[in-house]
Amino acid sequence: MGMSATTEPTELLSPSLLAKLERLELVSRKVFKGRMKGERRSKRKGESVEFADFRNYVPGDDLRLIDWNLYARLDQLFLKLFQEEQDLHIYALIDCSESMNFSEPSKLHVAKQLAAAIGYIGLCRADRVSVQALGSQGRSAPVLRGRGGLWQLLQYVDSIESGDNLSLHDGIKDFSLRNSGTGVVVLISDLMDKDGFDSALRMLIGRRMDVYVMHVLSPEEIDPPLQGDRRLIDSEDGDETEITINAFVLKKYQETLESFIGSIKSFCSRRSISYLPVRTDQGVEDVMTRYLRERGVVR
Structure with a gap:
């Protein structure tokens, strides 16, 4: 519930x-x-207890990660990669x-x-x-x-x-x-x-x-249940304005709100923000x- x-x-x-x-x-x-080991599986390959894959050895790699059993069978050097939890x-x-x-x-x-x-x-x-x-x-x-x-x-x-x-x-x-x-x-x-x-x-x-x-x-901001003469007060800076709320004003409000939300969506979409x-x-x-x-x- x-x-x-x-x-x-x-x-x-x-x-x-x-x-x-x-x-x-x-x-x-x-x-x-990450700074510490966690429960989250990372796409990075590091040292951990869970094996992930092999790749060819290249000079400079950590010799401790070479799979010597595989070398004995294939006469090639392969590095063991592990799935790091971070x-x-x-x-x-x-x-x-x-x-x-x-x-x-x-x-x-x-x-x-x-x-x-x-x-x-x-x-x-x-x-x-x-x-x-x-x-x-x-x-x-x-x-x-x-x-x-x-x-x-x-x-x-x-x-x-x-x-x-x-x-x-x-x-x-x-x-x-x-x-x-x-x-x-x-x-x-x-x-x-x-x-x-x-x-x-x-x-x-x-x-x-x-x-x-x-x-x-x-919901009241998305679809205001208001009609008639109103005094609107900004809750943050105290600015006041007198307004008569009718169908035309509500329509303009909806258009302004849709434009505001549209600008946020567009800004976020262009910058890979969810x-x-x-x-x-x-x-x-x-x-x-x-x-x-x-x-x-x-x-």
């Missing part, structure tokens, strides 16, 4: 969802050199600007659920996991490894609050300065920033990260166990 809108923040992941997440693995489209560094970044506090459940609450779920998948695969809020709250984020880190992960994610109204650019810049590792990074955000999203995503690409963007929007739109009413269990599997993000 998925999480309901009345779920308390301390219950980010239900026991039934945790059991399902244990069987999943986050797919990395790039090969990274870990991955998984970052889940949560936009906690004030605009994320909209709707019920809020975009921020859903983002926290998604980040915690992604983090737990990494912990179950012995990857190094860091779930972080963008901004000052991210500076206390722990780097965890192993299933025993779940409680610490949930404690940190529970503590994240909205209100860090720095730009996406500044948030990603702060993250990049504090974290030197490479790996998979999942940015969970509504991408609603007056300064745009381009420069923030370019910074992650510059880090040679495998980048995923989970674009979280509420763009993943998520509605707050979709349910974290459905997102993690069906939607992301269909998109090839988990397996």
Whole structure:
């Protein structure tokens, strides 16, 4: 059963969802050199206990890897190659600007659920996991490894609050300065920033990260249930505007929203970023166990 809108923040992941997440693995489209042996199979060939293949010996290769039994039979030198198991560094970044506090459940609450779920998948695969809020709250984020880190992960994610109204650019810049590792990074955000999203995503690409963007929007933002005279207030900078909402205005809004989403999709497509739109009413269990599997993000 998925999480309901009345779920308390301390219950980010239900026991039934945790059991399902244990069987999943986050797919990395790039090969990274891990710092420790993990449960993840690497495309790189290294030294490990599991044999993978042979190749011809070339001068300079490690003589200890020569298969002397094969040499005795074929009078040729072959090197034994092994499938290396390595870990991955998984970052889940949560936009906690004030605009994320909209709707019920809020975009921020859903983002926290998604980040915690992604983090737990990494912990179950012995990857190094860091779930972080963008901004000052991210500076206390722990780097965890192993299933025993779940409680610490949930404690940190529970503590994240909205209100860090720095730009996406500044948030990603702060993250990049504090974290030197490479790996998979999942940015969970509504991408609603007056300064745009381009420069923030370019910074992650510059880090040679495998980048995923989970674009979280509420049903009310996708199809506003509004009519008549309204005063609209920007939740982040307090800007106000008076507007009469009618069919024409709603049509223009839909066109603007479609253009905004289209620009994100196009930007991500050209730069090999996986763009993943998520509605707050979709349910974290459905997102993690069906939607992301269909998109090839988990397996």
